[in-house]
Amino acid sequence: MRMSPPFSSHTLSNGLKIVVEHMPGVNTAAAGFLARTGARDEVPSLAGVSHFLEHMCFKGTPNRTARQINLDFDNLGGHPNAFTSQDRTLYHAVTRASDVDKQIDILADMMRSTLVPEEFETEKQTVLNEIAMSHDHLEYVAFDLVLDKVFAGHSLRWPVLGYEDAIAAMSRDQMNDYFQQHYAPDNMILLCAGNVDPQQVFTTAGRCCGQWEPSGLRRKRRPPTIRTGIAAKQVDRFNQQVIALCFAGPPAVDTMHDTAEATAIILGGDNSRLFWNVVQTGLSSRAGAWRLEYEDCAMLILFGITEPQNAEKLTDALRAEAARISHEPVADHEIQRVKNKQRTGLAVEGESPPHRLNQITDDVDYRGRPRTVEQRVAQVEAISARTISECLERYPIDGDGYLISVGPRDWPASS
Amino acid sequence: MIESTTHRRLENGIELACATLPHRRAVAIEFRMLAGTVDDPADRLGLARVVEETVAKGTAKRDARAVSDAFDAIGASHSSWTERECLRFTSLTLPEYVDRSIELHAEFLRTATFPQQFVDVAVELGRHELQALDDDPQALADKLVGRQAYGPILGRHPLGEFETLDRITRDDVVTFWRSTFETGRMQVATAGAIEADAAADSLQRHFDGFGSPDSCGRDIRPIEFNAARTHYPKDTQQVQIALGLRGLPKGHPEYFVQRVVLAILSGGMSSRLFTEVREKQGLVYWVSAWGEFPRGAGMLFVGASSRIEHCERAYATIFRELDRLTEDITQEELDRAITQIEVSMVIRGDRTGARCGELADDLFHYGQPVPVEEKLARVRAVTLDDIKRYQSEHPWRPRSIVTLGPKEIEAQSTEC
Structure with missing residues (x-):
């Protein structure tokens, strides 16, 4: 795709799109992998899988244990985080601009999570704690009711965190099916903003993500009826x-x-x-x-x-x-x-x-x-x-x- | 990216720190009036916040809406906060509107009219917000542990208490304002595309003759640390755990050692608390340790929330980690903590508003800007021996503990 400055874009042969904004006046760089999937792409029995998966992507890869992911980010002083919404999941971090390659390397590795079985049940407890925390807050309870009623009959209606019983019953295999379908390069975008050389980002992306297999997923989203x-x-x-x-x-x-x-x-x-x-x-x-x-x-x-x-x-x-x-x-x-x-x-x-x-x-x-x-x-x-x-x-x-x-x-x- | 920082005391008494960042697109300004909740009369707790909420609700020239409209006319984003020892007024504008922003701040800080209707509303909304705290267990636990750990003066919550809010009148508001709003209590920090001389000239003109120029409002109030353990029953799904620990003030020679210790405990995803309480056991969604620094004092806090079935393990694990900090600390762990602090400073430096806030903090705590490089050098100089000495000389005991929720924790490690 042709883009005018300060943006540069490139697409790998497996479909992964990369977009970079060059910001010459700063010392840092932010990078993120966008998985174009969220709670609205789930089926009712797996409500909350997108968000639970977001947690699991920090829990181990073919190259790093959960501990190593955390150590590698902290060795960069990076500020990593992730969020899941109804329609997207973004994994992102901020580091010194000179460390952007290392940052992308860790984030890319996380996108090939092995969903480490030993971590699955422990992380499930963390997610159940997050759900319990949201139930203690008036505004979160109100927001959940807004979604439930206004989007009734549509997958936008359930909370991003899912329901306790669905999370408790969820298996690693179910999550893995969802993961394989939705975290393919043709359903993801790598984004970067900061004092970076776009060509260097493209090269790093090619090295870290070039071997990923596309899934050919066609998202089946349909607009909801906004209820009254x-x-x-x-x-x-x-x-x-x-x-x-x-x-x-x-x-x-x-x-x-x-x-x-x-x-x-x-x-x-x-x-x-x-x-x-x-x-x-x-x-x-x-x-x-x-x-x-x-x-x-x-x-x-x-x-x-x-x-x-x-x-x-x-x-x-x-x-x-x-x-x-x-x-x-x-x-x-x-x-x-x-x-x-x-x-x-x-x-x-x-x-x-x-x-x-x-x-x-x-x-x-x-x-x-x-x-x-x-x-x-x-x-x-x-x-x-x-x-x-x-x-x-x-x-x-x-x-x-x-x-x-x-x-x-x-x-x-x-x- | 090149910053030049200056510090001066203006003829009118204002203390000014300016970080000129020529290539930035905006200018941030922070005004600190050195009066806060510690200056509330004991039977009028919440007064400082009512003053902060109403001081821009009408001036000698404009009514409340017109004040807000005047800021919007220059696209200024402005906010205010009440803290223990200061009221903070911040503004972010395009460079061409800095003088106008300073002029508008001067107008409301100097000529506030405090219309009765807005004082009444501020008191009423304060009551609402006190009630709303009950619907936010984490914020409620913060309030309770702060009150318990700091003691009666520094432990005041900005919202006050129901019974003290009810007593606040417009006369109280005006009296507080008249007795504390003056240039001798003003610290101003600014950062971004602004020259120090221009900032000084604007502040001198717009605040000339505003009260006494004599320096005041800089007293140190010692923490009356209260070691106790209190449980507050509440119908919630989680139990809130909150600990207050004696800390060192920012000016203390060992402050930067403490900063590194906090990073080891809770600085990143590999930190002790996150690893042991969340990552290994899934006992919490959040767990954190942080510092608060009244002038000349320091208090450290640890907080977490956990479901009922896990709260005792979470509590015991937190205590264990506090106690074993120096047992197996490594150079790699120390290096990671230092790197995290370094990069956090770099990230903050990229943001004009954050740089301004840091400068304002420097004025407040050190009485002058402290170069980022100097702070970094102090952080980089911290050794394993420093950390061991810190924990030996400043043990985190006794402790001030608050739990909140449907279950009182019966963990073995209940010692304050």
Whole structure:
């Protein structure tokens, strides 16, 4: 693929795509392997396998034990980590720029994990601890209910961590089948951002990954129906109530994406309508709006946390702001504020390899090619009251949406 | 990539440190007002945070929204925090807006009007957030162990307590502000595409005549370490484990030895706690050790959360690792810890905001910027003998222990 500076791209004969952003002003480099698979690519009986597998990839390879992986990263002073979402799994690390080859070597080795049998049951306990930890947090419980209801009937509905019983029953063989299918080079991308020589990265990738066999996997993703309705989950042990209103929005690849992001910021970012009209009235210590987006679907979530007796008031306030932005034109100064802050945010992003790695991961995975900071600024500059109005006409938020309530109060009544 | 760092005290009393990084696209500024939760009256705990939450909610020239709009007009990303001994106000802007950002900070820090409605809201939201702590067991355990380990002054939580929050009035807020907001208590750090003279000129102009220029707010409050073991019953799926240990302050000659020790214990994926508690046994998802440093003091913490059936093993393993640190330590392990600290510094150096924060910390703890190379040299000089001496001379006993959850741990190693 031809790319203009600062990006370079190369594809190995086995299908592994490599994208590099050269950042001459920094001392570090971030690299990551993107496996284009996540919770939505699982079957119900294996809910959570993507995330459990992410853990197992740190647990041993043909060349390294789990201990050796950890030692090798720490010998570089590297900061490795990984995350799994509904639609992707990213393994990444940051090191001195001069150590990028070694960093890629370890990460590539992890992508050929042997799923060491002796480690499997121990790591299962770690994952079960992570699930238990999420059950102790009000906001995680609420988010799980959002997914479960809004994406009902679709594989996006289950939590990335999976369910305790599914994890407890999962076998290494089941995980291995999934691993062999989804961690093939034609379903993966190597990304790198930092003060590195792209050709050197391509050479290293060829040495470390050139022998990987493609699987010919064709992802069978289908867009979900974004449901509407009402759901409450009463959990006595929590003190506060989370309210979330969920509406369909333009997917990540839609041309309205940046406009939808700006709309969410105007509604629920810093110095936003929800901040002044909900938080600063004392109704909620935290209220806002954010987009949960994938390549083929997205939703805008308006949320707040309040005392249980104020659940109705908070819901009314969120709905009032959704209606107001739908029916009254957004003022130019509100849009200009978003643009101004985006410009600063992008300037800062431009000096941080880990931030750039995250952004090019998003761009390459969803849009097929990375965008420069300048290109993104230009897209933000194109946002106007008209584009926001068009976006809200196509993806209205003044209807019912899905109302989610989690906390000690059974409201709205479960019926 | 070449940094030039300066430090000066301005005529108006402000202490300024500036790291000029000419090729950066942004400028970070941090204002520290040297007053925090330690300055709360005992019956008004939470006051400093209410001041921080309301100080930008109206000025002599602008109402609350207009203040926020003015920052947004220059695309500034600004935040604030309440800490034990300071209130922090940070801003990240494009270079052309630095003077305006300083001017806006001066406007609200100097001419805050504290409208009654926003004081009432800040108190009300403080109550909400105290309740929300109960829905976040890890944050709750942090609060409880901090209160227990530090004692009554340094152990205060920024949110205060329900009964003390209720007593806070607008008069209290104004009194706190009038008595503590002045240039003699201000430390300012800035990093990025900015020249020190320009920063100094802007700060001198915008803060001229703001209270007393005499240096103050720099007292050291000793930790009243409280060795105890307390369990708090709570209906959760995991048990939270939190330990407070006496540590050394940043200015102590052995501080960098301690920093390396912390890296050995909890610095990376091969560190002692991660390896023994998580990797080998799967007893936790997270386990960590970290340091907190009030001025002239140090406290180390260890935290973890574990399911009920594993919590006693997790607890016992953590204690075992604390006790056996020097038993089988190797040069390779020491070298890894040093490398990790080095690379962390390099990574932070690439980020303008992080570099500014480090500079502000230097002013706070050392009274001057300390070159990164000097810190690195101190870290690189640490030997195995230093570590053994550290543990011998500064044993992590007694301990302050808090557990939180449905089960009280009955591990054998319960000694404080």
